[in-house]
Amino acid sequence: MVCRFSTRLLNICISSFCKVQQLEKAEAVVIDGKRLGYLPDVVTYNTLIAAYCRFVGIDAAYSVLHRMREAGISPDVITYNSLIAGATRYWLLSRCLDLFEEMLQAGILPNVWSYNTLMHCFFKSGRPEEANRIFQDIILNNLSPIQSTFNIMINGLCKAGYTDNALMLFRNLHRHGFLPQIVTYNIVINGLCRLGRLGEARRILKELKESGHVPNVITYTTVMKCCFRSGKFKQGLEIFSEMKNKGYTFDAFAYCTVSSALIKRGMMKEANDCMEEMIRTGIGFDLVSYNTLINLYCKEGKLETALQLLDEIEKVGIEIDEYTHTILVDGLCKSGDIEGAQRHLKHMNMMGFQSNLVAYNCLIQGLCKVGQMDYATKVFEMMELKDSFTYSSMVHNLCKERRFHSASQIMLSCIRSGKKILTSAQRAVLAGLRSSGFRREAKKLRSEIRMAMILNS
DNA sequence: TTAGGGTTAG
Numbered sequence: 001m002v003c004r005f006s007t008r009l010l011n012i013c014i015s016s017f018c019k020v021q022q023l024e025k026a027e028a029v030v031i032d033g034k035r036l037g038y039l040p041d042v043v044t045y046n047t048l049i050a051a052y053c054r055f056v057g058i059d060a061a062y063s064v065l066h067r068m069r070e071a072g073i074s075p076d077v078i079t080y081n082s083l084i085a086g087a088t089r090y091w092l093l094s095r096c097l098d099l100f101e102e103m104l105q106a107g108i109l110p111n112v113w114s115y116n117t118l119m120h121c122f123f124k125s126g127r128p129e130e131a132n133r134i135f136q137d138i139i140l141n142n143l144s145p146i147q148s149t150f151n152i153m154i155n156g157l158c159k160a161g162y163t164d165n166a167l168m169l170f171r172n173l174h175r176h177g178f179l180p181q182i183v184t185y186n187i188v189i190n191g192l193c194r195l196g197r198l199g200e201a202r203r204i205l206k207e208l209k210e211s212g213h214v215p216n217v218i219t220y221t222t223v224m225k226c227c228f229r230s231g232k233f234k235q236g237l238e239i240f241s242e243m244k245n246k247g248y249t250f251d252a253f254a255y256c257t258v259s260s261a262l263i264k265r266g267m268m269k270e271a272n273d274c275m276e277e278m279i280r281t282g283i284g285f286d287l288v289s290y291n292t293l294i295n296l297y298c299k300e301g302k303l304e305t306a307l308q309l310l311d312e313i314e315k316v317g318i319e320i321d322e323y324t325h326t327i328l329v330d331g332l333c334k335s336g337d338i339e340g341a342q343r344h345l346k347h348m349n350m351m352g353f354q355s356n357l358v359a360y361n362c363l364i365q366g367l368c369k370v371g372q373m374d375y376a377t378k379v380f381e382m383m384e385l386k387d388s389f390t391y392s393s394m395v396h397n398l399c400k401e402r403r404f405h406s407a408s409q410i411m412l413s414c415i416r417s418g419k420k421i422l423t424s425a426q427r428a429v430l431a432g433l434r435s436s437g438f439r440r441e442a443k444k445l446r447s448e449i450r451m452a453m454i455l456n457s
Numbered sequence: 458t459t460a461g462g463g464t465t466a467g
Contacts, residue, residue, distance in 0.1 A: 043458090050458050078458045085459055113459050120460070148460045155461065186461045221462040253463040260464060291464040326465040333466095361466045389466055396467070422467070 006038045014044055018051035021284045026051065040071065046078045053086025055286060057319035058095070061086050077108050084117045090321075091355070093125040112143055116152050123156030131156050139176075147178050151187060158191030166191055182213045186222060193226035201226065217248040221257060228261040236261060252278060252289040259292050263299050271296050287313075291323045298331030306331060322348070326359040333366025341366055361389045368397035377406075388420050395425040404432040408445050415452040 010033045017026035026048065030040050045068040052061040061083060068075065080103040087095040100118060103110060115138050122131035135153050138145045150173060157166035170188050173180055180188075185208040192201035205223070208215065215223075220243050227236035240258050243249050255278035262271035275293055283289075290313050297306035306328065313320060325348040332341035345359055360383055367376035380386070380394050391414035398407035407429045414421045426449070433442035 046458055053458095082458050117459065151460050181461095183461045188461095190462070216462095218462040223462095225462075251463090256463040258463095286463095288464045293464095295464065321464090323464050328465095330466065358466050363466095365466065387466095392467055425467090 006036075007033070007041055007044070010038050011041070011043045011047060015047050018047055021051075021055050021286065023048075023051055023055065040073075042068075042073050042076055042079070045071075045073060046076070046082060049079060049086070050082040053082060053089060056317055058083075058086045058090050058092065059319070060317065075106075075108075077103070077111055077114065080108060081111075081113050081117055084114065084121065088117060088121040088124055090319075091124060093121055093127075096121040112138065112146055112149065115143060116146075116149050119149075120152050120156065123152070123160060126160070128156060128160040128162065145176065147181055147184075150176065150178060151181070151183050154184060155187045155191075158187060158194070163191045163195060163197075180211070182208070182216055182219070185213065186216075186218045189219065190222045193222060193229070196230060198226065198230060217243070217251075217253075220246075220248055221253050224254065225257050228257065228264075233261065233265065249281070250283070252283050252286060255283070256288055256292045259296065263292075263296055268296070268300055285316075287318050287321060287324070290318070291321075291327060294324060294331075295327045298327055298334070301335060303331055303335055303337075322353045322355045322359070325351075325353060326356075326362065329359040330362040330366075333362050333369070336370060338363075338366050338370060338372070357383075357385050357387060357390075361387075361393060364390065364393050368393065368400075373397060373401055373403070380410075386414075386419075388414070388422070391419060392422040392425045395421065395429060399425075399428040399432050402432065402436065404429055404436060404438065405441075408433065408441070412445070412448055412452065415449055415456070418456045 010029060013029050014026045017023070017029065030044065030048075033040065045064060048064045049061045049068075052064055065075065065079065065083070068079070080099055084096050084099050087093075087099060096118065100110070100114065103114070115134055119131045119134045122128070122134065131153075135149070137143065138149055150169065154166045154169050157163065157169065167188065170180065170184065173184070185204060189201050189204050189208075192198075192204065201223075205215070205219070208219070220239060224236050224239040224243070227233070227239060237258070240249075240254060243254050249255065255274055259271045259274045262268075262274060275296060278289070285293075290309060294306045294309050297303070297309065310320070310324075310328075313324075325344065329341045329344050329348070332338075332344060341363055345356065345363060348356055348359060360379065364376050364379055367373070367379065376394070376397065380390065383390065391410060395407045395411050395414075398404070398410065411421055411425065411429055430442050430445065433439070433445065
């Protein structure tokens with residue numbers, strides 16, 4: 001009895017350290033506990049696995065699983081749920097599915113959280129139809145959905161571009177016997193803010209307050225980000241200041257948001273001050289904080305310092321992600337080291353990063369900037385996945401080189417594929433054709449654009 | 458134990 005009570009205390013202590021990202025201290029408690037005769041149990045290992053997934057990486061979490069098995073403790077449904085959530089965090093869909101299968105093979109019955117996590121994983125991997133199938137299974141097969149089931153669904157729908165369906169589900173929550181939680185409100189506000197639907201977001205924020213909830217740190221960060229995104233820079237900074245007064249700047253989120261907004265506006269000194277303030281406050285650095293700092297160094301032209309920081313991240317044991325790589329590819333391009341950027345992109349591909357679209361867009365920009373337009377065209381043609389950025393960059397840069405016919409072809413293929421192109425890019429092509437004596441072609445292009453838009457609507 | 462906020466390209 002005494003031992004069980006102490007192990008429970010031990011686990012509470014470990015959990016507290018894990019929550020504030022102090023994994024070394026959590027491990028030290030495990031060691032001390034063992035020395036005193038209190039052996040770690042399944043809760044101890046589950047807590048550590050969840051923390052390693054969150055703050056370090058999936059491989060580190062697997063080594064805890066290995067230690068757990070060596071200690072003769074069998075993983076349970078919570079262990080698997082944590083690992084599946086960890087794999088989701090790192091975009092490893094096939095690993096999620098393997099883990100789910102492994103759990104079934106081990107005779108462990110999945111609970112509603114296992115399904116929730118799998119649903120989240122499908123959404124994150126860009127497979128909303130499969131996520132919806134799981135959601136329907138949960139509802140129709142009476143697998144006792146919980147509030148989180150709906151939160152994950154609403155969030156997934158928003159992120160997958162089905163914001164209006166998400167809003168419908170949000171409005172119909174009561175039919176399933178639930179009321180929106182603060183989390184639900186935050187999800188919907190964020191979904192609307194991302195689309196620039198500020199008026200509706202404001203209305204939901206009003207509803208949140210009227211329903212007796214108090215906006216929390218996440219509501220604040222969401223609204224602040226929304227201000228920066230919609231050009232209301234001063235208002236964003238005012239929210240940051242209010243957050244400080246309320247004690248809502250206890251983690252890295254607000255600092256990273258503000259620093260990045262300052263970097264985008266070229267306010268490097270202020271961005272530096274912001275990150276330094278975060279360091280002074282004693283907030284631990286996670287991957288996003290490191291990425292923000294690397295971006296700051298890159299934009300200041302301090303490539304060496306940025307690369308030194310990479311070593312530091314490696315020493316801490318954090319696995320870098322596609323953001324880190326993309327920031328470096330962009331930094332290398334902007335410093336004129338195109339070969340270095342290409343090498344890095346190749347390395348990124350070899351590492352199996354599939355979300356490399358932004359990195360390729362950076363390379364195209366970099367090549368255009370150093371006048372290698374033909375090479376940029378080759379890269380453009382080779383790219384399997386392209387977005388509005390890719391097309392707009394190509395069109396703008398071709399126009400700069402007065403290659404208006406090539407620009408008009410690329411612009412048309414963009415519009416025909418249903419993607420938007422910057423209005424400024426459209427104007428540049430049309431004006432370029434006209435000014436270089438191709439008035440008839442410009443007129444024809446205008447009607448082709450109109451036709452493509454009608455066919456896509 | 459799990460869900461919501463922060464980091465990249467014009």
